[in-house]
Amino acid sequence: MYDNRKAYLIPYPIESFAKPILIDNKRTYIGRSHIDGVRIQIDDQHVSRKHAFISFEDGQFLIEDLDSQNGTFLNGQRIQKAHLDSHDKITIGRLTYLFLQQPDAACDLLPGPSSGASDNTIDISPQDIDFSEVWAQNADQAARGFLHCDEERPTESTQPATIAHTRLSLLYQLSESLRATSDAMEVYEEGIDLIMKAMPAAEYALVAKRSTSRDAFNILSFKFADQREASVDTIPISHTVFDWVLTEKVTLVSENLIEDQRFQESESISINDLRSIVCAPISGKNRVIGLLYAQANNLVSPFTKEDAKFVSAVANEIALNIDNIRFRKEMLSNERMAAVGLTVSNLAHNLKNLLAVNQTAVQLMDSYIINPAN
Numbered sequence: 001m002y003d004n005r006k007a008y009l010i011p012y013p014i015e016s017f018a019k020p021i022l023i024d025n026k027r028t029y030i031g032r033s034h035i036d037g038v039r040i041q042i043d044d045q046h047v048s049r050k051h052a053f054i055s056f057e058d059g060q061f062l063i064e065d066l067d068s069q070n071g072t073f074l075n076g077q078r079i080q081k082a083h084l085d086s087h088d089k090i091t092i093g094r095l096t097y098l099f100l101q102q103p104d105a106a107c108d109l110l111p112g113p114s115s116g117a118s119d120n121t122i123d124i125s126p127q128d129i130d131f132s133e134v135w136a137q138n139a140d141q142a143a144r145g146f147l148h149c150d151e152e153r154p155t156e157s158t159q160p161a162t163i164a165h166t167r168l169s170l171l172y173q174l175s176e177s178l179r180a181t182s183d184a185m186e187v188y189e190e191g192i193d194l195i196m197k198a199m200p201a202a203e204y205a206l207v208a209k210r211s212t213s214r215d216a217f218n219i220l221s222f223k224f225a226d227q228r229e230a231s232v233d234t235i236p237i238s239h240t241v242f243d244w245v246l247t248e249k250v251t252l253v254s255e256n257l258i259e260d261q262r263f264q265e266s267e268s269i270s271i272n273d274l275r276s277i278v279c280a281p282i283s284g285k286n287r288v289i290g291l292l293y294a295q296a297n298n299l300v301s302p303f304t305k306e307d308a309k310f311v312s313a314v315a316n317e318i319a320l321n322i323d324n325i326r327f328r329k330e331m332l333s334n335e336r337m338a339a340v341g342l343t344v345s346n347l348a349h350n351l352k353n354l355l356a357v358n359q360t361a362v363q364l365m366d367s368y369i370i371n372p373a374n
Contacts, residue, residue, distance in 0.1 A: 005102070007054070007061050008131045009040065012089060012098040014138050014250055017305050020100065022132040025056035030092060031066075046070045046093035054084070061101060063090060087247055098248065100131065102240050129238040129277070134254045135305060136244075139281050142251040143316045146309035160306065167198045167310050171317060178321045182328065188221040188290075191318040195294055196223055198310065201301040202294045204235060207282070207318075208242065209290035217242060220290065237293070241279050246288055251280040253308035276302035280315040284323045292318065 008020035021040060030040040033049035042051075048068040055062050061084040065072035073091035074082050084090075088099040137145075146164075174194050178187055188207045195205040206222035222235075241252055254276050275297055282290040292315040296303055 005056060005059075005061075006130070007084070007099060007101045009090070009097040009099060010136060012096045014098070014136050014248075015141060017135040017137045017142075017253075017308075019135050020131040022130070023054050023061070027053050027055045029053045042093055042095055044093035044095065051092055060084075061099075068092075086243075100240075100244055102131065129241060129254070131240070131244075134252050134277075135308070136250045136252050137305075137308070139245075139249050139251045139283060139312050139315070142280070142309045143312035146306075146313040164306070170194055170198050171310075171313055174314070175317055175321075178317070181321070182325055184322055184325055185221065187318055187321045187325070189223075191292065191314055192221055192223045194314055195292070195311065196225055199294060199296075199303070199307055200225075201276070201296040201303065201307075203297050205292070205294040206235075207290050207292055208237075217291075235295075236275070238277070241277065241293075242291055245279045245281050245291055249281050249283055249288060251278070251308050251312045253278045253303050253305060255302050255304050278303045278308050278311050280308070280312040282315045282319045282322070284319045284326075289319055289322055 005025050007023040009023060010020040011018050028040065029036070029038045029050055030042065030047075030053065031038040031049050031051040032042055032044065032047040034041055036050060038050060047070070048066065050066050051068045052063060052065045052072045055064070062081060063072065063074065063079070063084055064081040065079065070093065071078045073079065074084075075089050076091075084099050084101070086099065086101040090097045090099055147168075171194070174190060178190060181187060192205045192207060196202055199205075202225060204222060204224045207220045208217040209220050210217045244250065245252055275295055277293070277295045279291060279293045281288045282292055292311055294303070294311060
């Protein structure tokens with residue numbers, strides 16, 4: 001009997017939007033040949049016809065080389081057989097793949113304040129998601145793709161170009177409005193407001209953060225498109241989505257829900273259960289500050305890769321302003337410390353002068369006592 005555990009492979013680095021390849025718990029062959037049961041085909045002369053396979057044994061995914069000529073590498077080391085963990089890098093031929101294992105459903109998300117209503121909280125429920133239904137790209141490259149869209153789009157006033165120009169204008173307005181703010185929560189809330197304004201299909205958006213890798217995510221701010229929806233008790237979030245975005249600094253988006261395999265294979269699945277999501281890291285200097293997440297339940301208007309690029313650009317703007325706030329606070333703290341140091345230095349100098357005067361007076365008094373006639 002097979003376990004229901006799933007895993008995925010995706011080209012690495014993820015320079016353009018790519019869809020993860022599902023690895024089930026049966027034996028999955030990787031090679032150059034399109035026959036003999038090879039599921040993952042790599043058109044590379046450095047890859048053997050049957051190069052390696054991934055299997056699931058005793059609750060663990062493993063990769064085994066099939067005596068290939070050029071070998072199979074795991075995290076830079078040539079292996080014959082090895083266990084696989086999430087975020088491992090598998091190199092076969094000239095290609096490298098990121099391995100992502102989907103864990104058991106888990107929830108390490110804490111409720112947080114509603115945007116604009118600090119006394120209102122909402123519970124987070126874990127949601128599983130099939131990663132073969134999402135697209136992923138490096139977050140920085142996704143953001144640059146949005147900011148440089150004018151160079152790639154035709155000059156005529158097409159609807160996609162109009163939407164892109166409108167969003168770019170809104171992003172510049174956000175940058176101007178946040179330039180002087182010193183409140184991090186205001187940055188998060190205005191970023192979410194921009195997402196909801198620029199992406200009408202979004203049912204809600206939120207910002208999540210955690211202090212360390214062992215801490216639960218804290219929902220800092222969230223907003224619903226319809227205020228009536230804010231009365232719901234829970235919102236579903238994928239633990240795996242947050243984990244992957246945080247660890248690999250990628251932007252994820254699910255689109256083309258009409259082609260969803262679950263919908264094709266089962267007529268019993270409700271259309272309302274088909275959700276479109278987009279998630280991007282808020283990456284500050286040398287660290288991920290948090291995650292920007294939005295979800296749509298509209299089958300007719302799911303999120304697209306262009307939406308994902310825009311969310312990445314907004315996340316970058318949020319990160320820039322959060323870093324600026326931190327830098328200003330550090331500069332202010334340094335200035336205060338410098339002022340305190342200068343005050344202490346001046347005080348010490350004055351004390352030394354007073355001590356010198358006192359010492360001189362003592363010497364004069366000693367001299368008078370010893371030689372009163374003088």
